[in-house]
Amino acid sequence: MNTDSTPLPERVRPRTLNDVIGQQKLIGPNGALRRAVNSGRLPSMILWGPPGVGKTTLALLLAEAVNRPFIALSAINSGVKEIRDVLSRPSGMFPPVVFIDEIHRFNKSQQDALLGAVEKGQITLIGATTENPSFEVNSALLSRSQVYILEALDRDELIQVVNRAIAQDRFLQSKKITVESYDALLRLSGGDGRKLLNLLELVASAHVSSDPLVITDEGVTTVAQQNIARYDKSGEQHYDIISAFIKSLRGSDPNAALYWMARMIIAGEDPVFIARRMLILASEDIGNANPTAMIMASEAVQAIRAIGMPEGRIILSQVAVYLATSPKSNASYVAIDEALALAEQTAHLPVPLHLRNAPTKLMKQIGYGKEYQYAHSHEGNFVQQNFLPDTLKGHKIYDPGHNAREAEIRRSLQKWWGEWYEY
Numbered sequence: 001m002n003t004d005s006t007p008l009p010e011r012v013r014p015r016t017l018n019d020v021i022g023q024q025k026l027i028g029p030n031g032a033l034r035r036a037v038n039s040g041r042l043p044s045m046i047l048w049g050p051p052g053v054g055k056t057t058l059a060l061l062l063a064e065a066v067n068r069p070f071i072a073l074s075a076i077n078s079g080v081k082e083i084r085d086v087l088s089r090p091s092g093m094f095p096p097v098v099f100i101d102e103i104h105r106f107n108k109s110q111q112d113a114l115l116g117a118v119e120k121g122q123i124t125l126i127g128a129t130t131e132n133p134s135f136e137v138n139s140a141l142l143s144r145s146q147v148y149i150l151e152a153l154d155r156d157e158l159i160q161v162v163n164r165a166i167a168q169d170r171f172l173q174s175k176k177i178t179v180e181s182y183d184a185l186l187r188l189s190g191g192d193g194r195k196l197l198n199l200l201e202l203v204a205s206a207h208v209s210s211d212p213l214v215i216t217d218e219g220v221t222t223v224a225q226q227n228i229a230r231y232d233k234s235g236e237q238h239y240d241i242i243s244a245f246i247k248s249l250r251g252s253d254p255n256a257a258l259y260w261m262a263r264m265i266i267a268g269e270d271p272v273f274i275a276r277r278m279l280i281l282a283s284e285d286i287g288n289a290n291p292t293a294m295i296m297a298s299e300a301v302q303a304i305r306a307i308g309m310p311e312g313r314i315i316l317s318q319v320a321v322y323l324a325t326s327p328k329s330n331a332s333y334v335a336i337d338e339a340l341a342l343a344e345q346t347a348h349l350p351v352p353l354h355l356r357n358a359p360t361k362l363m364k365q366i367g368y369g370k371e372y373q374y375a376h377s378h379e380g381n382f383v384q385q386n387f388l389p390d391t392l393k394g395h396k397i398y399d400p401g402h403n404a405r406e407a408e409i410r411r412s413l414q415k416w417w418g419e420w421y422e423y
Contacts, residue, residue, distance in 0.1 A: 008172075008201040009194045012165045017061050020054060021164070021193075022157045023150055027058070033148065037065040042097065044118050044125040046133045046142070049150025052192030055128035056101060058150070063097035068124065071098045075105035083113045087122065095123050103127030104136035111138050118144050139341050152191050158182075161193050162200060175204050176212035184220035199224060238269075246277060250285045254324035261320055271312045275301040278319055289329035289403040296322050329401030339397050349389035382416055396421045 014020045017027050017037070026033045036042055042062060047055045056072075063070040071086055086098060098114075100106070117123045118141070125145060129136060133147055153161070159182050166172045166179075185203075189196035199220070206223045207213040241263055248256035264274060275297070282297035300319040304312045358368035373383045386393050400406035400413070413421065 007198065008165060008169060009197040012168050012197065013057055014054075014061065017058075017065060020058065020061065021160050022053065022153045023058065026148055026150070032146075033058075033062065037062060040066055042066045042068065042124050043146045044123075044144060045146045045148055046103065046127045046129060046137060047148055047150055048129050048131075048133055050152050050191065051130055052189075052194040052196070053150045053153055054193065055150060056099070059097065059099040059126040059128065062126065063099075068094050069096035071096050073098065073100045075100055075102040075110075083110065087113075087117050095121055097126055098123045099126045099128070101128050102130070104129040104131040104133070108138055111141050115140055115144070135337075139344065153193055155182075155186060158186050158189075158191065158193065158196060161196060165197055165200060172200070172204055175207055177204065177215060178212065179215045181215070181217045184217035184224075185215070188220065188224050242274075242277060245274075246281055249278070249281050249320065249324050250328065252324055252328065254321045257320045257324045258317060261316060265309075265313055265316075271304045271309055271316060272301065274316055275304045275319070278316075278323055282323060284333045285328055285330055286323065286326050287329045287332040287401070288409060289327040289401055289405050291405075293323055293326050327403040327405070329403055329406055331399055331401040331406060335398040342392075342395070342397065346389065346392065349391060352386060352388075352390060354385070355387065384417070384420065386420075394420050 017034070020027060023031075025031055028034060047058060049055060060070055060072075073082060073086065089096075098117075100114075103111070114123075114125060118125050125141075127133075127137065127145070133142060137145075162179065162182060162185060166177050185196060185199060189199050203215060203220055203223045204213060241260055245257060245260035245264065248260055261274060265271070279294070279297040279301055282293040286293040296319050300315050303315050307315075353367045354370055354372040356363070356368040358364045363369075373385050375381050375383055377383075388395060400410040
């Protein structure tokens with residue numbers, strides 16, 4: 001029996017950069033992070049990679065390598081208050097490394113709270129994310145950070161993780177372990193080093209005999225089926241399954257979407273949470289390709305709140321199938337992100353005079369509102385005029401998707417704006 005309550009991944013966590021398995025492109029002799037450590041200058045950075053490849057460990061070791069204080073926050077349970085508390089602490093001679101796990105779960109205001117401190121060098125930020133930072137980290141913070149991509153551990157590296165744990169950990173040593181096959185360990189952990197070590201410890205703990213433990217595929221599978229939790233609403237599995245559900249809807253697979261939704265339902269997930277995520281997807285991934293999707297998803301949120309479960313499962317199913325089988329377009333989602341980026345870069349540009357409000361006589365005298373053309377006074381309720389700052393005239397932001405509904409929108413835009421924008 002293992003009397004140490006510390007999880008195995010923590011007990012065998014690497015103590016130096018040289019102990020890290022994998023990521024040699026970054027921390028090998030000529031790696032970018034190795035060079036940064038050798039120079040003593042650690043930039044703010046985003047570590048992007050799949051779960052269980054060592055993002056947290058790497059952040060800790062980088063801080064230690066340059067002798068910086070290390071402060072860890074989790075985006076799951078930290079907000080602006082916790083960020084400000086950290087930033088208000090005296091930094092001493094050297095700015096601390098502030099590590100934020102799952103930084104993609106921070107909203108814009110939470111990410112913005114970090115900007116000033118990063119910009120002034122008050123902290124060195126290391127954010128970890130499993131999602132593409134181009135979409136999940138706001139551009140201002142991204143522009144102040146280096147992005148480093150961590151690669152999934154390959155089979156040989158995962159086997160090294162197992163073998164080193166068996167050799168180093170006292171509890172595993174007491175089991176006198178030999179490994180007949182690594183296949184089940186690697187398959188059930190899905191390439192996630194942390195899950196791999198947790199599964200290894202689970203198998204070792206289940207072996208109560210004094211005989212040496214021989215790890216076989218059959219034995220690992222039996223222990224896993226008996227002991228690994230199916231779903232944890234507050235843990236990583238929660239995010240994995242909702243991610244699979246959303247990706248199935250986006251990918252137009254109603255069968256997979258229903259399966260993942262059923263997994264959430266039987267685990268007791270909040271049905272309103274499921275409905276809200278479908279509402280986001282209806283706008284982000286379907287949008288004007290089928291505007292009714294937003295109405296359906298919005299009604300689902302209200303209906304679930306009104307009737308609850310188990311009847312609510314029928315509504316969730318109907319809407320999930322509808323969204324999965326709808327035409328898809330992310331054109332509006334892409335457009336607003338491009339508009340936000342453009343607005344940040346050009347916030348100094350003035351509003352053209354003809355678009356300005358003229359509530360006073362003086363404003364009228366200096367040209368406010370002059371030459372503005374009222375659309376409803378023209379045939380078809382349309383007249384060509386520039387609505388952007390003069391230097392952005394003709395800058396296209398919205399590009400209609402390639403589907404029947406937005407094809408109609410494209411034709412209208414070509415008719416109205418063909419001389420100005422390339423639709």
